[in-house]
Amino acid sequence: MKKLIMVISLMVSLFTFSKTLQNGQYRVEEIVTKNDKIYEMTMLVRNNKIVTVSFDVKNSDGKSIIFGNKNLMDQRIKFTRCITAGKDISSQKIFENVEIEKHSRELFEYLTKKSEMGETGHFFK
Numbered sequence: 001m002k003k004l005i006m007v008i009s010l011m012v013s014l015f016t017f018s019k020t021l022q023n024g025q026y027r028v029e030e031i032v033t034k035n036d037k038i039y040e041m042t043m044l045v046r047n048n049k050i051v052t053v054s055f056d057v058k059n060s061d062g063k064s065i066i067f068g069n070k071n072l073m074d075q076r077i078k079f080t081r082c083i084t085a086g087k088d089i090s091s092q093k094i095f096e097n098v099e100i101e102k103h104s105r106e107l108f109e110y111l112t113k114k115s116e117m118g119e120t121g122h123f124f125k
Contacts, residue, residue, distance in 0.1 A: 021045045024120030026111045030103060031124075036060040037099075041107040045115050053083045055104055071096070079104060 027042040038058040044051045055076055057065045066072040072095075079094045089108070095101040110125060 019116050021048050021050065021112070021115040022118035022120070023047070024115070024118070026114050026120060026123075028107050028110055028114075028123045028125055030107060032103070035099065037065070038062070039100075039103040039107060041104070041111060043108075043111045043115065049086070050083055053080050053108070055079060055107070057100055057103075072100075075100075083108065 023046055025042065025044050028040070030039045031037075032039065036059060038060070040056045040058065041053065043053045056067075057072075059065060066076050075095045079089070082089050082092065082094070089105070093101060095104060107125070110123075114120075114123065
């Protein structure tokens with residue numbers, strides 16, 4: 001009887017607390033005027049999994065700051081691999097630049113919430 005109650009409570013908690021990501025493409029841009037940067041992230045979700053994610057930082061002219069900078073490219077690759085592998089990035093520091101780290105996490109959380117609600121599209125934050 002105890003096992004049955006335990007199994008039932010486990011099943012209820014799994015269904016109640018698990019977040020489902022809705023299929024679709026989600027994109028967000030954030031323009032930060034204090035440092036003239038544009039932060040962009042695109043996320044593709046299929047079958048409740050994040051299949052691809054891309055992140056870029058551009059200057060006010062629209063030129064990428066990450067591409068062409070080997071150190072930032074390596075950090076960006078680590079960031080996208082952690083997310084697509086399903087790893088929890090909240091406890092990891094991936095980008096050495098504090099501003100990039102902050103905005104990458106904010107945009108990821110924003111798109112994850114949009115995916116949970118099924119609100120696909122291109123958003124401006």
